[in-house]
Amino acid sequence: MNDAIPSLRSASALVPSRAGAxxxxxxxxDIIDNQPDIGWFEIHPENYMGRGGAPLRYLERIRSxxxxxxxSVGTSLGSHQPLDTKHLDDxxxxxxxxxxxxxxxxxxxSHGYEWFTHDLIPLVYTQASLDLVVDHIQQVQDRLQRQIxxxxxxxxxxxxxxxxxxxxxxxxxxxxxxxxxxxxxxxVYVSCSNHQWDIEEYLAPIPAELVGEIHLxxxxxxxxxxxxVLLIDDHGSPVCTAVWELYRNCIDRIGTVPTLIERDSNIxxxxxxxxxxxxxxxxxxxxxxxNRVSTC
Amino acid sequence: xxxxxxxxxxxxxALRSPEMPTDALLDAIVDDGLNLQRFNVYRNNFIVLxxxxxxxxxxxxxxxxxxxxxxxxxxxxxxxxxxxARTLLLYGDQFPAFLASIPELVELPYLADVARIEFAxxxxxxxxxxxxxxxxxxxxxxxxxxxxxxLLPHPTLHCIGSDYPIYSIWQANQxxxxxxxISLDQGESYVIVLRPEIxxxxxxxSQGAFHFLKQLQSGAIIEAAYEVAIExxxxxxxxxxxxQHLLDxxxxxxxx
Ligand SMILES: [Fe+2]
Numbered sequence: 001m002n003d004a005i006p007s008l009r010s011a012s013a014l015v016p017s018r019a020g021a022x023x024x025x026x027x028x029x030d031i032i033d034n035q036p037d038i039g040w041f042e043i044h045p046e047n048y049m050g051r052g053g054a055p056l057r058y059l060e061r062i063r064s065x066x067x068x069x070x071x072s073v074g075t076s077l078g079s080h081q082p083l084d085t086k087h088l089d090d091x092x093x094x095x096x097x098x099x100x101x102x103x104x105x106x107x108x109x110s111h112g113y114e115w116f117t118h119d120l121i122p123l124v125y126t127q128a129s130l131d132l133v134v135d136h137i138q139q140v141q142d143r144l145q146r147q148i149x150x151x152x153x154x155x156x157x158x159x160x161x162x163x164x165x166x167x168x169x170x171x172x173x174x175x176x177x178x179x180x181x182x183x184x185x186x187x188v189y190v191s192c193s194n195h196q197w198d199i200e201e202y203l204a205p206i207p208a209e210l211v212g213e214i215h216l217x218x219x220x221x222x223x224x225x226x227x228x229v230l231l232i233d234d235h236g237s238p239v240c241t242a243v244w245e246l247y248r249n250c251i252d253r254i255g256t257v258p259t260l261i262e263r264d265s266n267i268x269x270x271x272x273x274x275x276x277x278x279x280x281x282x283x284x285x286x287x288x289x290x291n292r293v294s295t296c
Numbered sequence: 297x298x299x300x301x302x303x304x305x306x307x308x309x310a311l312r313s314p315e316m317p318t319d320a321l322l323d324a325i326v327d328d329g330l331n332l333q334r335f336n337v338y339r340n341n342f343i344v345l346x347x348x349x350x351x352x353x354x355x356x357x358x359x360x361x362x363x364x365x366x367x368x369x370x371x372x373x374x375x376x377x378x379x380x381a382r383t384l385l386l387y388g389d390q391f392p393a394f395l396a397s398i399p400e401l402v403e404l405p406y407l408a409d410v411a412r413i414e415f416a417x418x419x420x421x422x423x424x425x426x427x428x429x430x431x432x433x434x435x436x437x438x439x440x441x442x443x444x445x446x447l448l449p450h451p452t453l454h455c456i457g458s459d460y461p462i463y464s465i466w467q468a469n470q471x472x473x474x475x476x477x478i479s480l481d482q483g484e485s486y487v488i489v490l491r492p493e494i495x496x497x498x499x500x501x502s503q504g505a506f507h508f509l510k511q512l513q514s515g516a517i518i519e520a521a522y523e524v525a526i527e528x529x530x531x532x533x534x535x536x537x538x539x540q541h542l543l544d545x546x547x548x549x550x551x552x
Binding site: 046047049050051052053054055057074076079080081084087109111112113114115116117118119124128129132153156157158159160161194221224225226228230232265 | 298299300303304305307308309311316323324325326327329330333335337341342345346348364378379380381382383384385386420421423424464491495
């Protein structure tokens with residue numbers, strides 16, 4: 001890494017109501033060299049759970065210039081097994097060291113056995129699993145001494161046993177545990193399409209004041225038989241027009257909250273990703289303007 | 297076992313297996329005539345996400361066997377060695393041994409050893425920070441006492457010996473443009489992987505130096521390590537080796 005460029009700032013921890021980008025290793029040097037005007041970056045803490053080396057040094061440098069949020073993928077809140085206290089310790093260490101403005105995790109599980117799927121598997125939505133998830137969220141919050149945000153998942157199947165609609169399950173889990181919500185607008189779009197749920201019905205029960213962050217990403221379209229398609233949440237392409245449209249409706253309704261462009265595959269150069277972040281930034285500004293005028 | 301535990305375990309079993317999921321599992325999924333295809337998205341994700349992590353760790357192996365063959369190997373590895381940790385940073389630690397166990401790869405006997413370099417690279421990359429040996433620490437030791445000291449290699453050091461020219465193979469495949477031919481007749485190589493600061497360094501050393509370092513790593517005093525090294529390689533020159541490497545980051549501490 002280029003140590004010759006000293007850090008100019010000591011950024012606040014607070015994640016502003018602006019657009020941010022997922023921090024990718026291939027962009028580290030570009031960001032340090034060019035200091036782009038961007039609100040914040042998001043990381044997966046699990047990618048920084050090595051014991052040392054370049055990733056942690058880069059993160060330290062970038063954190064001194066920007067606020068960050070931590071979006072965990074490894075606690076497995078929906079797992080039937082107890083949470084892993086060692087993993088929570090590792091998370092706590094990173095939280096203390098890097099002071100993220102926001103911390104989030106998915107409503108899903110990845111640890112169903114002795115091993116890890118490293119993919120986010122949907123839950124059965126029942127009273128019993130709600131109790132379990134609430135307990136797990138509280139354990140994470142107790143360990144971190146912080147509120148966390150719970151993200152609505154993208155999914156490709158539903159379990160017959162489920163008897164609580166996903167959106168009600170999410171809101172209940174957040175209210176009972178004291179957590180907030182991370183509203184992934186692309187996930188709403190993907191899951192509603194995959195399960196023929198009504199988007200309006202999905203969003204209606206979500207209280208604006210619970211939403212602390214929004215995610216936007218691209219998805220792929222997989223053709224099945226009978227002219228049906230499944231939308232695959234692969235974070236591998238730009239955000240599609242329909243999701244931008246839905247996003248604008250969401251921020252007009254719930255307010256302008258920090259918004260992340262997620263990109264995890266087919267990662268473009270930083271300038272291209274930055275352009276996409278500017279769309280979100282533009283819509284956030286526009287929405288603020290509209291709300292200001294209407295409340296005058 | 298709770299119903300949830302049963303369902304999650306059945307789901308995991310089916311993710312990992314190439315066989316048709318059990319009726320019990322498919323019955324648990326809302327069926328619109330597509331429940332198998334819906335399940336298969338997860339099975340595919342499981343193989344692809346973890347296989348991609350393996351491809352990131354083993355770019356040279358991927359180049360050597362080709363994309364198609366790598367995908368087949370990665371799929372078999374993910375199924376037989378599902379991830380044991382909550383991070384993917386070191387996923388693939390058993391891949392070198394796995395490659396050595398595949399009968400179809402006997403024509404590429406160097407593959408597992410090249411993979412050892414790649415794993416060592418990643419392990420060193422994420423290793424804990426440690427200082428390197430300084431001149432001050434060395435100058436506190438008298439010449440008489442030197443041979444009785446423990447000279448500890450840097451904790452990020454990995455020593456990889458092979459009957460094949462794995463360093464040349466690894467080096468030639470660092471970029472995509474190469475079409476260099478490497479003769480296996482070049483014979484054995486002794487590779488060290490090290491990360492004294494931020495960058496991982498891969499280099500070759502003589503057979504004697506290799507054994508000297510391995511002895512020191514296991515805690516031998518300098519004199520004893522030298523004796524083993526010279527027995528393996530009569531050309532080993534300790535003076536030349538130390539002039540070059542004592543203060544270049546190869547070492548961590550010296551204890552009298
Ligand atoms: Fe997301």
